[in-house]
Amino acid sequence: MSGNKHQYAFFLGCIAPNRYPGCEAAAIRTSAKVGIELLPLKGASCCPAPGAFGSIDLNVWYAMAARNVVLAEQMNMDITLICNGCYKSIWEVNHILKHNDELRDGVNEVLKEIDMEFKGTIDVWHLAELYYDPAICGVDKIRASVTRPLTGTKIAVHYGCHLMKPKKERHFGDTENPMWVDELVEALGAEAVQYRNKMQCCGAGGGVRGFDIVHSLDITNEKLINVKEVGADAITEVCPFCQLEYDRGQIEIAEKFGIKYGLPVLHFNELLGLAQGMSPQELALDLHAIDCKPFLEKIL
Amino acid sequence: MAREKNYGNPQLENKLRDRYYYVDDTKPEFLANVEKIGRTIAHMCYQCGTCTGSCPSAPRSSYRIRLFVRRAVLGLEEEALTDPDLWLCTTCYSCTDRCPRDIAPTDIIMAMRNLAFKWDIIPRNFLQTVQLIYKSGHGVPNNDVNRAARERLGLPRDPPTTHAYPEFIPGIQKILDHYKLKENADRMLAEEGK
Known part of the structure; x- marks a missing residue:
């Protein structure tokens, strides 16, 4: 669709641009170094949050996500994004509406009120899968782009839920012990460590973080125990919402459970940015709740 | 000859009526609704419990996804929709990936939440997200600390979303109004505040 130039409409979502802007800056700069160009998707909104909106009324979720897809259809460009929650909304609604005439007709009836129509002409990709795809970038190209290898560091990969699951509707294969993001991390020179119950949820999704924060944090705490x-x-993760749950969650866990981990949490794009020579300032790592210094000291 | 079938013993009849599986408001249409909204095949469930065994919420609460699937199959609408455990699913889809009957228990929960919302049963944080998106297009909107950080990074102070292009917000409001979502969220939050 985007030809040899690998241009994509960059769907930002909410948490990356509005809480961890370093993720956004890193995505734009790191992708440019491997030949991927991200263009702004003007007027995009919240994806909308699949847990919150999907729980209230799936029809609204379809229509709201479809509006974002149509903005990219109007640019005649595939979408790429950097958040698993956004992936669930944008990828999944695009996929459902392409294959379900009844739902597509229902959505188009609503979109007509704002002079839009879902046509089903584009595809949606997570930037991490584009990095992994040898036809677009691939692990070797990522490795070649590294100027400051993360040698000597041990990194635990959190895949999150909504990128790869449910597997029968996705195209990522095994969801019990995936290794592809681990491969990307090792391409940066770090050691991707394996830990217990790697595919467990971070605890944030489905509206649970807002509904019952202690329940949510108890799930997060179990993951932190296993990672520690x-x-x-x-x-590292590929989802700013998981990032928020692990990063700010550690402060909340300290307050509520009295347990301190001090474990830095970095989006894969931030990690790649560091490995490509971006400074912590250029990634706004100071906005992270958990100080990244112990990690940075090992690589700078 | 048609006649009523019973034990001829009122005391025993009462006892039988107390059995937990005897529920006279069972609604078969509940199963049909759940299957339609959730786009899944709840009735195929044979109650193996793989879903509950895979669930990160189960070990730390009374939430049992298997129980909710059973409630769907038996048409126990009220029991399902009024149980606060309905909101403890993180939608991680582990149960869905492991279900040997190819059911999506996660989507059964989503369907039940949609039906609960029609009964005005929904935690307030969900409604607050609706209000935020109606106002700004974002569930997690920008703020001044973040604007300053964005500027430092060489990014525009407001991202090129509805934040930088507020002219797109009325379209979003039209979609939400079509489903009366904002109206209902405002009403429920106002009632709660009384």
């Missing part, structure tokens, strides 16, 4: 056990220097 294998001596990881940092957690």
